[in-house]
Amino acid sequence: MASPRTVVAGAAARKQVSRPGRLASAPRMGLVPAVQRLPLDEILIGDCIAAMDGLPAASVDCVFADPPYNLQLGEGALLRPDQSRVDAVDDDWDKFSSLAQYDSFTRAWLTACRRVMKPNASLWVIGSYHNIFRVGSALQDLGFWILNDIVWRKANPMPNFRGKRFTNAHETLIWASRDPSAKYTFHYEALKGGNEDLQMRSDWFIPLCTGDERLKDAAGHKVHPTQKPEALLARTLLSATNPGDVVLDPFFGTGTTGAVAKRLGRRFIGIERESVYAAAARRRIDAVEPLSQATLALAPAKRAEPRVPFLSVIEAGHVRAGETLSDARGRFKAVVRPDGTVMVGPVSGSIHKIGALVQGLPACNGWDFWHAERNGQRVVIDTFRAKMRTQMGSAA
Amino acid sequence: MASPRTVVAGAAARKQVSRPGRLASAPRMGLVPAVQRLPLDEILIGDCIAAMDGLPAASVDCVFADPPYNLQLGEGALLRPDQSRVDAVDDDWDKFSSLAQYDSFTRAWLTACRRVMKPNASLWVIGSYHNIFRVGSALQDLGFWILNDIVWRKANPMPNFRGKRFTNAHETLIWASRDPSAKYTFHYEALKGGNEDLQMRSDWFIPLCTGDERLKDAAGHKVHPTQKPEALLARTLLSATNPGDVVLDPFFGTGTTGAVAKRLGRRFIGIERESVYAAAARRRIDAVEPLSQATLALAPAKRAEPRVPFLSVIEAGHVRAGETLSDARGRFKAVVRPDGTVMVGPVSGSIHKIGALVQGLPACNGWDFWHAERNGQRVVIDTFRAKMRTQMGSAA
DNA sequence: ACAGATTCTGAATCGTGGA
DNA sequence: GTCCACGATTCAGAATCTG
Numbered sequence: 001m002a003s004p005r006t007v008v009a010g011a012a013a014r015k016q017v018s019r020p021g022r023l024a025s026a027p028r029m030g031l032v033p034a035v036q037r038l039p040l041d042e043i044l045i046g047d048c049i050a051a052m053d054g055l056p057a058a059s060v061d062c063v064f065a066d067p068p069y070n071l072q073l074g075e076g077a078l079l080r081p082d083q084s085r086v087d088a089v090d091d092d093w094d095k096f097s098s099l100a101q102y103d104s105f106t107r108a109w110l111t112a113c114r115r116v117m118k119p120n121a122s123l124w125v126i127g128s129y130h131n132i133f134r135v136g137s138a139l140q141d142l143g144f145w146i147l148n149d150i151v152w153r154k155a156n157p158m159p160n161f162r163g164k165r166f167t168n169a170h171e172t173l174i175w176a177s178r179d180p181s182a183k184y185t186f187h188y189e190a191l192k193g194g195n196e197d198l199q200m201r202s203d204w205f206i207p208l209c210t211g212d213e214r215l216k217d218a219a220g221h222k223v224h225p226t227q228k229p230e231a232l233l234a235r236t237l238l239s240a241t242n243p244g245d246v247v248l249d250p251f252f253g254t255g256t257t258g259a260v261a262k263r264l265g266r267r268f269i270g271i272e273r274e275s276v277y278a279a280a281a282r283r284r285i286d287a288v289e290p291l292s293q294a295t296l297a298l299a300p301a302k303r304a305e306p307r308v309p310f311l312s313v314i315e316a317g318h319v320r321a322g323e324t325l326s327d328a329r330g331r332f333k334a335v336v337r338p339d340g341t342v343m344v345g346p347v348s349g350s351i352h353k354i355g356a357l358v359q360g361l362p363a364c365n366g367w368d369f370w371h372a373e374r375n376g377q378r379v380v381i382d383t384f385r386a387k388m389r390t391q392m393g394s395a396a
Numbered sequence: 397m398a399s400p401r402t403v404v405a406g407a408a409a410r411k412q413v414s415r416p417g418r419l420a421s422a423p424r425m426g427l428v429p430a431v432q433r434l435p436l437d438e439i440l441i442g443d444c445i446a447a448m449d450g451l452p453a454a455s456v457d458c459v460f461a462d463p464p465y466n467l468q469l470g471e472g473a474l475l476r477p478d479q480s481r482v483d484a485v486d487d488d489w490d491k492f493s494s495l496a497q498y499d500s501f502t503r504a505w506l507t508a509c510r511r512v513m514k515p516n517a518s519l520w521v522i523g524s525y526h527n528i529f530r531v532g533s534a535l536q537d538l539g540f541w542i543l544n545d546i547v548w549r550k551a552n553p554m555p556n557f558r559g560k561r562f563t564n565a566h567e568t569l570i571w572a573s574r575d576p577s578a579k580y581t582f583h584y585e586a587l588k589g590g591n592e593d594l595q596m597r598s599d600w601f602i603p604l605c606t607g608d609e610r611l612k613d614a615a616g617h618k619v620h621p622t623q624k625p626e627a628l629l630a631r632t633l634l635s636a637t638n639p640g641d642v643v644l645d646p647f648f649g650t651g652t653t654g655a656v657a658k659r660l661g662r663r664f665i666g667i668e669r670e671s672v673y674a675a676a677a678r679r680r681i682d683a684v685e686p687l688s689q690a691t692l693a694l695a696p697a698k699r700a701e702p703r704v705p706f707l708s709v710i711e712a713g714h715v716r717a718g719e720t721l722s723d724a725r726g727r728f729k730a731v732v733r734p735d736g737t738v739m740v741g742p743v744s745g746s747i748h749k750i751g752a753l754v755q756g757l758p759a760c761n762g763w764d765f766w767h768a769e770r771n772g773q774r775v776v777i778d779t780f781r782a783k784m785r786t787q788m789g790s791a792a
Numbered sequence: 793a794c795a796g797a798t799t800c801t802g803a804a805t806c807g808t809g810g811a
Numbered sequence: 812g813t814c815c816a817c818g819a820t821t822c823a824g825a826a827t828c829t830g
Contacts, residue, residue: 099536128545129532129544129545132532133536133570136533140529141495147561149524149525166544166546166587167595168544169597170547183808186560187735188560188820189559190735191562191707191735194710194735195705195746196705196706196762197745198822199555199822201563201565202562202564203565231711234711238735297733359479365820464803465805467804467805469804469805470805474804476820476821480801482802485803490803524804525805526803526804550823552802553822554822555802555820555821556804556821557819557821558807559820560806561804561806563821563822603823604801
């Protein structure tokens with residue numbers, strides 16, 4: 001439950017912003033005590049540290065945080081070459097009296113995040129050079145384990161009007177697990193497939209949030225000064241969460257995390273101090289149409305494929321006991337034994353171990369190394385495993 | 397003068413490595429007392445903190461530092477999929493017992509740098525996510541003023557062999573002035589001219605240091621595990637120093653900073669703990685031919701066409717997740733998934749892989765094969781990629 | 793000599809599950 | 812907790828080898 005200083009969006013206005021049929025009213029586990037029930041797909045209004053302290057420990061799968069950047073802008077307004085005024089971030093929530101105060105704030109919210117994270121959860125934080133070094137250091141000090149730093153390269157950054165520095169054309173995200181030993185979620189195969197079969201790199205090229213996506217008020221002014229593009233959130237959530245996972249955003253703002261989570265079939269918990277932002281977020285999220293389950297299902301990771309013992313390949317008759325296997329060029333030979341091991345001279349062992357042995361290597365994937373002769377052609381034995389998996393597929 | 401624990405490269409071997417006609421014997425200011433004379437274009441061998449403490453205060457115009465990254469690699473060797481062994485950085489100079497020890501080392505050398513920097517000097521530090529947050533925080537704590545963080549995007553990074561993270565495809569440089577009020581050097585116009593009249597951005601695309609540029613010993617092994625590309629140093633020195641300026645590099649290694657400084661008509665002071673590296677640096681720098689004053693201009697960088705992942709096309713909204721693609725004649729259909737893969741029946745994969753699959757071909761260019769319907773017309777998806785490339789402009 | 797094929801390598805915090 | 816078997820995993824560019 002939320003702490004006394006925290007209310008669910010939007011308190012008095014709850015009837016408008018929190019629909020009766022929302023998912024939060026259907027907790028996934030009926031046995032969870034009421035006091036521990038997660039406010040799923042809800043927006044808590046209040047201080048994020050107090051709100052997180054009111055959540056049960058080890059309850060969320062992922063955190064996405066876009067904290068204040070502590071920009072420390074000068075007093076005077078920045079003018080463009082045409083003398084128009086740059087609409088800078090000068091809100092009170094970005095005012096800190098010192099680096100020490102910012103550090104202490106950073107440690108406090110990161111500590112609160114760490115408590116509510118499941119052991120295998122991971123956390124994303126976005127920032128610029130003003131604050132990201134403080135955040136990264138705090139993360140490491142608190143025991144988080146950095147997995148990557150990711151560079152969001154902006155397609156259309158604001159130019160440096162004074163010509164005094166390089167165009168600040170990127171922001172940095174840190175992706176970290178709760179502990180060095182955590183078994184975090186990472187959809188390697190899916191990301192690779194979406195990148196034309198190349199590994200996804202640590203530098204992402206994504207446009208700013210503009211146009212229809214940018215929330216505007218009645219007067220046409222942007223509702224929030226630092227609204228992030230949905231594409232950025234989509235890539236983070238697709239890579240590091242599963243459908244149904246709970247994503248916590250302690251600096252919810254206008255709810256990009258919630259909108260993307262809903263669209264991608266994830267659950268969210270948002271925390272936001274300003275009720276104006278929370279109300280805008282609620283309206284925005286309510287209008288989001290989730291993608292169908294079928295569209296959403298991620299490409300199965302290779303390692304999730306059913307394990308086929310080499311013995312089963314023999315039992316199925318694809319390879320015969322007593323048959324001789326060789327490598328691709330026919331330099332090495334091994335005899336298949338009925339128990340699923342192979343034999344070279346007096347030595348026998350698994351297809352992997354013997355493959356490594358004959359090559360003098362520390363390790364070897366025997367499935368890709370050994371070949372059988374079929375119709376005068378050498379056929380890699382992984383072919384037989386693939387055949388068996390196809391047959392198993394319909395059952396699984 | 398250098399401290400007692402510091403010797404000029406290479407001490408006994410000075411006759412070979414330090415030529416009589418070297419620039420160091422002609423200080424620019426005759427009034428500087430002998431004891432305060434700068435060891436210009438020399439390499440000091442020894443601990444960098446002691447060596448810097450032996451230099452006069454406020455005497456250098458720029459610092460470039462490539463400190464140990466504190467990688468904290470695990471015990472076991474990392475093997476590639478082909479079982480070859482990755483030649484990791486496991487040198488003693490990158491071993492620190494704790495984060496606290498690394499922090500104290502970082503503060504010490506940064507403090508020493510700050511003392512020898514002229515009031516308007518600026519400093520560059522390069523690092524990876526392992527150390528850059530410690531460095532950035534220390535910089536801010538010591539009173540430096542961060543001007544930019546720069547991302548060095550590697551053209552040819554090492555892949556992530558285990559498929560457990562994003563390919564670590566960049567390193568970060570921090571550019572900072574000694575004080576918030578410093579009037580630092582920045583050659584805005586020159587950089588813009590070399591960038592087709594667009595402001596130089598904070599993300600730089602530069603290949604690794606390989607080939608003839610990479611120093612090798614007699615056995616053909618790399619002399620230094622982390623030699624930086626000269627292109628990287630050239631861009632930093634061209635942007636933030638003037639000809640004749642003094643550049644200090646406290647972690648000189650094999651002297652990339654010195655080689656580039658000499659070529660670009662800057663003076664250097666190198667400090668290096670390992671005499672083997674220092675000797676290699678001396679030989680390398682002696683072979684460098686300086687450019688004529690007239691030639692000192694920024695060469696426009698060549699750029700390949702930027703690669704656009706299909707996922708980015710979806711993120712940009714040109715194609716919608718859940719939408720159906722077809723081939724030119726409408727014989728085959730595939731559904732777009734939010735992660736950038738496409739799906740035919742139960743099978744999913746990249747646009748290329750699935751294009752090949754449905755046609756029964758070994759390969760297929762998905763960009764030319766798949767079409768989306770727009771206004772009753774089939775539009776090949778390469779159209780959307782071309783659109784995005786126009787927007788990306790010089791961003792490759 | 794030259795084109796094409798093959799090999800090599802780069803700052804790396806790089807596994808999982810059962811006994 | 813530890814130990815061990817199993818087995819999954821790479822991209823671009825340059826260097827080197829082959830025909």
